[in-house]
Amino acid sequence: MNNPFLQSIQDSGPVGLGILLLLFFGSIYSWTLIIYKLSLFRQVRRSMEEFFRRFSGARKGAFSLTSPSLSPDPNPAYDVYRAGCDQLARISAGTDRLEDIPPGDWELLSEKMQRTADLGTSYLEKGLIFLATAASTGPLLGILGTVYGVLIAFQGMGRYGSASIDAVAPGISEALITTVFGLIVAIPALVLYNYFQNSLKNLVFQLDNFIADFIDRARREYHPDGEIKVKSK
Secondary structure, three states, X not given: OOOHHHHHHHHXXXXXXXXXXXXXXHHHHHHHHHHHHHHHHHHXXXXXXXXXXXXXXXXXOOEEEOOHHHOOOOOHHHHHHHHHHHHHHHHOOOOOOHHHOOXXXXXXXXXXXXXXHHHHHHHHHOOHHHHHHHHHHHHHHHHHHHHHHHHHXXXXXXXXXXXXXXXXXXXXXXXXXXXXXHHHHHHHHHHHHHHHHHHHHHHHHHHHHHHHHHHHHHHHHOOOOOOOOEEEO
8 A cells, every 4th residue: 555645745746846855945944943942041050050059059258150161062151151251240339338339330230240141042942933934924835725625626527527535635735735734834833833932941940040140149148349250261
């Protein structure tokens, strides 16, 4: 017995084959992107969890962090922390007491850290638009193939003068196979796109909480000499 998918592909005309090729290459790229993003998000979650654990466990009056040169893992939380340390050192320069730092400088610190967090999350979000596009255009390409296949079926009926199997089978087969492949591309792209977007929301929430915790801890623990002690491990 012939494979119905292979037989339908063989029976497809140039338009149907063109649509199938677009869907095939779109599926290949989608799965390549999905596998890469799954690995990237896993690395980011692990590195952020480790960083948060070490930061929360650091002794009072000192900040403990992992130097990026010692770890290849992407870590938006570390980047945010580093930006916060740099900005805190600037606003405290020449200040003998933490209380002398104007409230506006604390707002600048928060904005600096937030911009760095936005850059980190935008890097993670890069490429996800293709999954959204594949999820929306996959079914549309399938419908296009369906309409074209039905058109071929009606033309076959006109040539044969009847609605026999020989007249309508090639067109209907082409219509169905493009619909199937459109859904095969769209469904995993939509599911994984929603998954990545939800993961991004959780990461953004964690970074926002970290920024608030960082500033609160800096207010309570910052040394009066205006110097942050950084330990690279």
